[in-house]
Amino acid sequence: MNCRGRCCTxxxxxxxxxxxxxxxxxRSLEESNRWNEELKKRLEQTIKDYRLDYDIPxxxxxxxxxxxTCPFFNHGPKGCSLDREIKxxxxxxxxxxxxxxxxxxxxxxxNALLEKREQKHxxxxxxxxxxxxxxxxxxxxxxxxxxxxxxxxxxxxxx
Numbered sequence: 001m002n003c004r005g006r007c008c009t010x011x012x013x014x015x016x017x018x019x020x021x022x023x024x025x026x027r028s029l030e031e032s033n034r035w036n037e038e039l040k041k042r043l044e045q046t047i048k049d050y051r052l053d054y055d056i057p058x059x060x061x062x063x064x065x066x067x068x069t070c071p072f073f074n075h076g077p078k079g080c081s082l083d084r085e086i087k088x089x090x091x092x093x094x095x096x097x098x099x100x101x102x103x104x105x106x107x108x109x110x111n112a113l114l115e116k117r118e119q120k121h122x123x124x125x126x127x128x129x130x131x132x133x134x135x136x137x138x139x140x141x142x143x144x145x146x147x148x149x150x151x152x153x154x155x156x157x158x159x
Contacts, residue, residue, distance in 0.1 A: 005079035007094055007107035010050060014065040015090040016142035019132040020125055022152045025145075028086045039071075040153070043146035046071045052144045071146050088145070089117065135159065 006012060017025070029035040047053050050068035058064055070091075072081045080087065093109045132138065136155040143151065 005073055005075060007096060008073040008079060008091075009069040010067045012067065012107035013070055013094075014067045014144070015070065015088055015094065016065070016144055017088045017090070017148050018125070018142055019129045019136075019138055019140075019148075019152070021088045022143075022148040023132055024086045025082065025088070026149060026152055026156070028083065029149075035153070040150065042071045043150050046146045047144075047150075052147055066144070068144060068146075089114065093117075 026035065029039070046068055050066055052066055052068060056064040056066075070080070073079050074081055080091070082091075084092075090109075093114045094107060095109075097106050097108045129141070133141075136152065136159055138151065138155060140148070140151070142148075
């Protein structure tokens, strides 16, 4: 309840989600009538503000992960507007590591816990992610939250 949400802001957040996580969030937003033009505009604005749609390659052949303020973050206690049951695993596992997290510098994840969860569910989730990607023609394995939701919506409506 005392969390200020710094880990959810551009100071530390670079969460990317899979097609399965995207589907879960998307369905929940639709069922609660939160998937609307206002939300889509907020997602688009987040992409624009943080230049999430500009790829910056690194020397390792990967793309630079950019930080952004999550469009589902509301300042104050219990800042996330997503229900815990549909929060991406990256969000659930990325938290302040100690008190006094003024600028997001103390945000981190429990890698051992995330790896344990990944090992337990990897085969099923890999298969489900591939089925969703194939069904909708998604060309990504993970994207930042706003990009994943908008691309998912576009492909879902086209199918």
